Amino acid sequence: MPIVLHCHIGIGPPVTGMALVAKDNFSARYDLDRKKGVFSRPDHGLYGHSYVGKILVFKTAKGGVASAWMLREMMECGIAPKALIFDTVNPIVAQGAAFANLTLVDRFLDGAVDALIRTGDTLDIDPDKGTVVVMNRDRETTP
Amino acid sequence: MLNTTNKTTSSFRIDDEENAMLAGELGPARQWAIQHQIFVGQFFDAEDLVRVGQAHIMADTEATGEAGVRFVESLAAMPLVDRHVRIPTITDPRGIDFDAYKRLKQSQGMVEVETRLIKAFEALGVMMTNTCINYQTIMPAVQGEHMAFGDTGVVIYSNAVLGARSNFEGGPSALAAGLTGRTPRYGYHLDGHRVGTEHFSLSWQPRDLSDWGALGGIVGKKTDSYWSVPVLSGLQRVPNSDEMKHFGAALASFGSVAMFHIPGITPEAPELRDAFGGKTPLPPIEISPSDLAEFYGVYAARGEKVDVVVFAAPQLSLVEMATVADLLDRKNVHPETTLIAVTSPEIKSAADRMKITSRIENAGGLVLSGVCFYQSYAREMAEANGWKRLMTNSAKLVNILGGYGYVPTLATMERCIGSAVTGRIS
Numbered sequence: 001m002p003i004v005l006h007c008h009i010g011i012g013p014p015v016t017g018m019a020l021v022a023k024d025n026f027s028a029r030y031d032l033d034r035k036k037g038v039f040s041r042p043d044h045g046l047y048g049h050s051y052v053g054k055i056l057v058f059k060t061a062k063g064g065v066a067s068a069w070m071l072r073e074m075m076e077c078g079i080a081p082k083a084l085i086f087d088t089v090n091p092i093v094a095q096g097a098a099f100a101n102l103t104l105v106d107r108f109l110d111g112a113v114d115a116l117i118r119t120g121d122t123l124d125i126d127p128d129k130g131t132v133v134v135m136n137r138d139r140e141t142t143p
Numbered sequence: 144m145l146n147t148t149n150k151t152t153s154s155f156r157i158d159d160e161e162n163a164m165l166a167g168e169l170g171p172a173r174q175w176a177i178q179h180q181i182f183v184g185q186f187f188d189a190e191d192l193v194r195v196g197q198a199h200i201m202a203d204t205e206a207t208g209e210a211g212v213r214f215v216e217s218l219a220a221m222p223l224v225d226r227h228v229r230i231p232t233i234t235d236p237r238g239i240d241f242d243a244y245k246r247l248k249q250s251q252g253m254v255e256v257e258t259r260l261i262k263a264f265e266a267l268g269v270m271m272t273n274t275c276i277n278y279q280t281i282m283p284a285v286q287g288e289h290m291a292f293g294d295t296g297v298v299i300y301s302n303a304v305l306g307a308r309s310n311f312e313g314g315p316s317a318l319a320a321g322l323t324g325r326t327p328r329y330g331y332h333l334d335g336h337r338v339g340t341e342h343f344s345l346s347w348q349p350r351d352l353s354d355w356g357a358l359g360g361i362v363g364k365k366t367d368s369y370w371s372v373p374v375l376s377g378l379q380r381v382p383n384s385d386e387m388k389h390f391g392a393a394l395a396s397f398g399s400v401a402m403f404h405i406p407g408i409t410p411e412a413p414e415l416r417d418a419f420g421g422k423t424p425l426p427p428i429e430i431s432p433s434d435l436a437e438f439y440g441v442y443a444a445r446g447e448k449v450d451v452v453v454f455a456a457p458q459l460s461l462v463e464m465a466t467v468a469d470l471l472d473r474k475n476v477h478p479e480t481t482l483i484a485v486t487s488p489e490i491k492s493a494a495d496r497m498k499i500t501s502r503i504e505n506a507g508g509l510v511l512s513g514v515c516f517y518q519s520y521a522r523e524m525a526e527a528n529g530w531k532r533l534m535t536n537s538a539k540l541v542n543i544l545g546g547y548g549y550v551p552t553l554a555t556m557e558r559c560i561g562s563a564v565t566g567r568i569s
Contacts, residue, residue: 008186009185009186010186011182011186025367025399029206029517029543029546030542030543030545030546031546032546033522033546040546040547040548041545041546042545043545044546059367060367060368060369060399061369061399062367062397062398062399064201064294064295064395064396064543065201065235065293065294065295065311065312065313065314066201066203066205066206066313066518067313068201068313068314068315068316069201069202069206069207069208069210069211069313069314069315070206070208072208072210072211072214072315073207073208073209073210073211075210076208076209076210077208077210088368088369088370090311090368090369090399091183091187091310091311091312091313091316091330091369092311092313094183094186094187095179095183095312095313095315095316096313096315098179098182098183098186099179099313099315099316
């Protein structure tokens with residue numbers, strides 16, 4: 001049985017994709033090279049990784065207000081993540097996801113996202129239902 | 144162009160005028176705006192909208208990209224009655240200073256996109272104040288006044304120091320607030336979110352603006368959430384506006400924090416207990432001198448060549464501009480180092496009149512107006528000018544610029560200017 005995680009009702013369309021998990025926080029302005037599609041902040045846990053087409057999993061959003069614009073530009077240029085998952089998001093990234101129609105969910109009933117989701121997991125996100133299904137694992141294999 | 148696919152539900156209360164906006168009776172711009180607001184409000188469990196006094200839009204073109212510019216242009220193409228903002232709506236710093244872009248090696252393409260966006264905002268009736276220090280220069284908020292402010296530094300200063308009520312409003316949401324005159328009532332519009340969640344005590348006193356920024360950075364790293372409200376005790380004097388500005392900007396930048404209390408100083412916490420909603424204060428976490436030394440240590444780089452010295456983030460007050468000029472008196476900036484001081488158009492005008500600008504420029508410095516360094520295509524400027532080693536007294540700036548390819552050093556304004564003169568990090 002896949003693992004079904006429950007979260008707050010989210011933003012954007014349902015998506016399926018591969019997770020990239022960090023214990024760090026997230027800001028499009030602070031952390032990304034938005035032309036190359038990689039994490040560019042040297043002290044970020046995902047430094048050098050491509051974020052394009054991935055479901056990014058973080059503790060929270062941080063930093064300035066620029067992400068509200070940047071997510072839409074990233075979507076239109078085809079260098080966006082597939083979705084964003086947080087323990088708790090801040091208004092800027094939520095507003096940006098709404099403006100960009102980018103899938104975003106947060107506030108999980110099951111615990112901390114970096115403990116629930118691993119890099120490489122295949123996730124199925126349904127923002128309207130408030131669920132994230134970990135497709136490739138079941139409860140028994142979860143430490 | 145307008146995305147009107149967001150859903151709304153009947154649990155959200157709206158009045159007759161809001162209902163008319165939602166139905167499109169006041170035009171497609173206001174319809175998009177209120178749909179966006181209700182959608183975001185519902186995501187954060189808001190139950191209604193609250194009327195706001197001002198909106199403040201962050202929309203530098205490096206952030207908006209072409210997609211954002213086209214979006215604002217699509218609103219600007221609508222009839223005046225449909226597109227004009229309903230409340231005073233002002234702007235955060237832009238990306239281009241038209242008097243300085245050639246010297247900074249910014250491209251003609253950047254100038255063209257900037258020009259397009261300014262034209263579009265002006266068509267909406269937006270006032271191009273181009274400042275992140277509107278609370279020092281335009282019209283400060285009043286205690287209890289609801290606002291839709293962009294720029295995290297503006298929000299945290301207005302909430303904490305002035306007692307106003309605003310969430311972080313990204314550019315699209317602030318623009319929506321300008322069009323509707325409202326914003327979703329969640330987060331810092333509500334009493335329940337303005338109560339202290341952590342308590343920090345100081346065993347030392349900040350001496351310089353860079354110390355205030357470092358203190359904000361230290362607290363921000365320890366809180367690290369938009370929903371945290373740190374309470375700071377142990378200060379032995381009342382800080383001035385520039386000190387609160389640097390503290391708040393760094394706290395917001397490092398921690399995504401939008402509110403704090405300093406008992407006996409900020410208006411919603413006359414006493415320590417008030418900062419915690421009248422309940423027993425939480426036990427304090429001490430911030431020690433070693434925390435400060437460790438913070439500076441992350442950005443230390445003595446002896447190395449410095450490419451660019453920047454005073455910005457937030458824009459400088461008139462007092463800071465005068466201090467830069469005083470410290471540069473009878474000195475010259477090293478020919479292989481660029482010194483930049485960034486301020487708002489209002490302060491620039493005053494600095495010109497008082498010959499502060501000419502004193503900085505005669506020493507070899509460059510004064511920019513209406514922009515901020517990190518909002519001005521910082522990555523492209525670094526590549527075009529060969530800048531790598533940057534020095535600043537802004538903790539917010541060192542936090543941001545690591546991701547833009549710079550190696551930043553944090554130091555006092557005095558040390559920054561000394562280094563700009565010798566060309567080496569002192």
